[in-house]
Amino acid sequence: MPAPLPERLRPQKISDFVGQQHLLAEGKVLRQLLQKGTIPSIIFWGPPGVGKTSLAQFIATQVKLPFYQLSAIDSGVKELRKVIDEAAQSGKAILFIDEIHRFNKAQQDALLGAVERGIIILIGATTENPSFEVISALLSRCQVYVLQHLERTDLEQLLQRALQEDEWLKTSGVSITETEALLLYSGGDARKLLNVLELAVSAVTGKGTKEITNQLVEEVVQQKMAIYDKSGEQHYDIISAFIKSIRGSDPNAALYYLARMIEGGEDPKFIARRMLILASEDIGNANPNALLLATSCFQAVTMIGYPECRIILSQTVIYLATSPKSNSAYAAIDAALALVRKTGDLPVPLPIRNAPTRLMKDLNYGKSYQYAHAYDGNFADMEFLPEKIIGSKLYDPGNNAREQETRNYLRKCWKEKYGY
Numbered sequence: 001m002p003a004p005l006p007e008r009l010r011p012q013k014i015s016d017f018v019g020q021q022h023l024l025a026e027g028k029v030l031r032q033l034l035q036k037g038t039i040p041s042i043i044f045w046g047p048p049g050v051g052k053t054s055l056a057q058f059i060a061t062q063v064k065l066p067f068y069q070l071s072a073i074d075s076g077v078k079e080l081r082k083v084i085d086e087a088a089q090s091g092k093a094i095l096f097i098d099e100i101h102r103f104n105k106a107q108q109d110a111l112l113g114a115v116e117r118g119i120i121i122l123i124g125a126t127t128e129n130p131s132f133e134v135i136s137a138l139l140s141r142c143q144v145y146v147l148q149h150l151e152r153t154d155l156e157q158l159l160q161r162a163l164q165e166d167e168w169l170k171t172s173g174v175s176i177t178e179t180e181a182l183l184l185y186s187g188g189d190a191r192k193l194l195n196v197l198e199l200a201v202s203a204v205t206g207k208g209t210k211e212i213t214n215q216l217v218e219e220v221v222q223q224k225m226a227i228y229d230k231s232g233e234q235h236y237d238i239i240s241a242f243i244k245s246i247r248g249s250d251p252n253a254a255l256y257y258l259a260r261m262i263e264g265g266e267d268p269k270f271i272a273r274r275m276l277i278l279a280s281e282d283i284g285n286a287n288p289n290a291l292l293l294a295t296s297c298f299q300a301v302t303m304i305g306y307p308e309c310r311i312i313l314s315q316t317v318i319y320l321a322t323s324p325k326s327n328s329a330y331a332a333i334d335a336a337l338a339l340v341r342k343t344g345d346l347p348v349p350l351p352i353r354n355a356p357t358r359l360m361k362d363l364n365y366g367k368s369y370q371y372a373h374a375y376d377g378n379f380a381d382m383e384f385l386p387e388k389i390i391g392s393k394l395y396d397p398g399n400n401a402r403e404q405e406t407r408n409y410l411r412k413c414w415k416e417k418y419g420y
Contacts, residue, residue: 004194004195004198005162005166005168005169005194005195005197005198006190006191006194006195008166008168009158009161009162009165009166009194010054010057010058011051011054011058012058014031014034014058016161017051017054017055017058018051018150018154018155018157018158018161018190019050019051019147019148019150019151019154020050020051020055020147020148022148023145023147029145030055030145034059034062034063037062037063039059039063039094039121040121040142040143041115041120041121041122041123041141041142041143042059042121042122042123042124042142042143042144042145043100043122043123043124043125043126043130043134043139043142043143043144043145044056044123044124044125044126044145044147045126045127045128045129045130045144045145045146045147046127046146046147046148046149047127047147047149047188047189048127048189048191048192049150049186049187049188049189049190049191049192049193050147050148050149050150050188050189050190051147051190052098052125052147053069053096053098053125055123055147056069056094056096056123056125057096059094059123060094060096063094065092065093065094065121066086066087066090066092066093066094067093067094067096068083068086068087068093068094068095068096069095069096069097069098070083070095070096070097070098071097071098071099072097072098072099072100072101072102072103072107073098073099073102073265075097076107077106077107077110080107080110080111081110083095083120084110084114084119084120087114087119087120088114088119092118092119092120092121093119093120093121094120094121094123095111095120095121095122095123096123096124096125097122097123097124097125098125099125099126099127100124100125100126100130100133100134101126101127101128101130101133101134102267104305105135108134108135108138109135109137109138111138112137112138112141115138115141115142116141122138122141122142124142128267128269130144149188150188150189150190152183154190155182155183155186155188155190155193156179156183158190158193158194159176159179159182159193159197162194162197163175163176169197169201172201172204172205172210173210174201174204174210174211174212175210175211175212176197176211176212177211177212177213178212178213178214178217180214181213181214181215181217181218181221182196182197182200182212182217185217185221196217196220196221197212199220199221200212200216200217200220203216203219203220204216235266238257238260238261238264239257239261239270239271239274241253241257242254242257242258242261242271242274243274243278245257245321246275246278246282246317246320246321247278247282247325249321249322249325250321251317251318251321251322254317254318254320254321255314255317255318258271258313258314258317262306262310262313268301268305268306268309268310268313269298269301269302271301271313272294272297272298272301272302272313272316273298275294275297275298275313275316275317275320276291276294276295276297276298278294278320279291279293279294279295279320280329280330281327281329281330282325282326282327282330283320283323283324283325283326284326284327284328284329284330284398285326285328285329285397285398285402285403285406286323286324286325286326286328286398286400286402286403287323287324287402288402290319290320290323293316293319293320294316294320297312297313297315297316300312301313324400324401324402325398325400326397326398326399326400326403327398328395328396328397328398328403329395331396332394332395332396335394336394339389339392339394343386343388343389346386346387346388346389347386347387348386349383349384349385349386349387350363350364350365350366350367350368351366351367351368351369351370351382351383352366352369352384353365353366354366369382370382379413381413381414391417391418393418393419397410397420407420
């Protein structure tokens with residue numbers, strides 16, 4: 001059985017690569033390293049399907065070193081040490097670790113000595129920011145290169161290359177008459193684009209038609225593609241439904257979409273990170289404990305991982321979904337940003353300016369400032385906003401018990417000034 005189309009089209013020469021010309025064009029950094037044959041340890045950071053694995057394999061071919069590949073999903077310290085021992089016997093080797101952000105600290109620590117001694121040239125691939133996901137000691141020993149999303153022209157170029165160079169596609173006699181659906185379902189992922197193309201060609205093989213159309217691609221994708229795809233449209237649809245279910249106070253629907261993501265292999269940190277945002281955006285000061293629990297959830301899933309962290313995610317989902325809701329903090333900062341963009345850099349009132357020097361004091365910086373704690377109730381009725389926007393109300397407390405207390409306090413302090 002032939003290898004999948006993405007594997008058959010792995011770049012064999014530098015001109016085969018689509019995109020990433022900021023690294024691979026003549027005179028650019030990665031091309032220069034390849035020409036010199038001296039490759040440092042590298043971390044490729046970028047979205048799925050933009051060439052991280054292909055680049056790693058190509059580099060190993062160019063520098064003529066043994067090539068080992070591990071996936072952080074199903075490899076641990078034992079597998080790492082085996083590779084390091086084999087590499088030490090051969091003198092030096094390239095170790096490619098896919099999804100290196102999934103390695104925990106102990107696993108990343110196990111790499112340090114071999115990388116430092118030059119036994120291993122590490123090439124890691126990650127879709128997550130390595131500054132947060134890779135330990136600093138390992139990160140300092142690697143060059144980080146950012147791979148960019150593939151543009152439409154890159155994907156169309158890849159389609160043409162497939163039709164011109166792949167023997168199976170050439171003998172199939174198919175032509176691509178419409179590309180919109182292919183590009184849509186690829187989501188900018190070259191691997192997915194070629195997989196969808198292969199499915200579409202297989203669907204017309206032996207039939208009367210030889211044309212790949214948008215309608216054909218849509219029919220094939222609906223029949224063949226996975227229920228949940230971490231990097232495609234379903235990924236965004238499911239997380240959208242998940243967040244909206246929590247916002248809508250439906251723990252049952254939220255748990256269902258959580259289960260969909262868990263079954264699909266979604267990164268638990270991605271789920272926890274979205275709940276952390278929601279805790280502030282949609283619950284906020286209606287229940288400040290929501291942010292604390294969501295923060296603890298993120299820390300816990302980072303330390304524990306699957307399968308145990310599913311329980312922590314479930315607990316947090318139920319808590320957030322059944323919590324009172326308020327988007328007042330979200331609305332307040334957006335209103336403040338809109339006001340700043342509209343009014344520009346207004347001068348800060350003199351009484352609340354900083355006055356560290358004699359000249360500033362002579363210019364009345366800080367003069368007439370009223371120290372709140374020197375007044376009854378720890379409140380001084382003075383003006384803090386720039387003169388042109390005095391009275392601007394940016395924060396409107398939500399309609400819930402916790403923020404009603406806040407409204408009453410602000411009304412007591414400011415009387416009718418802000419309309420609380």
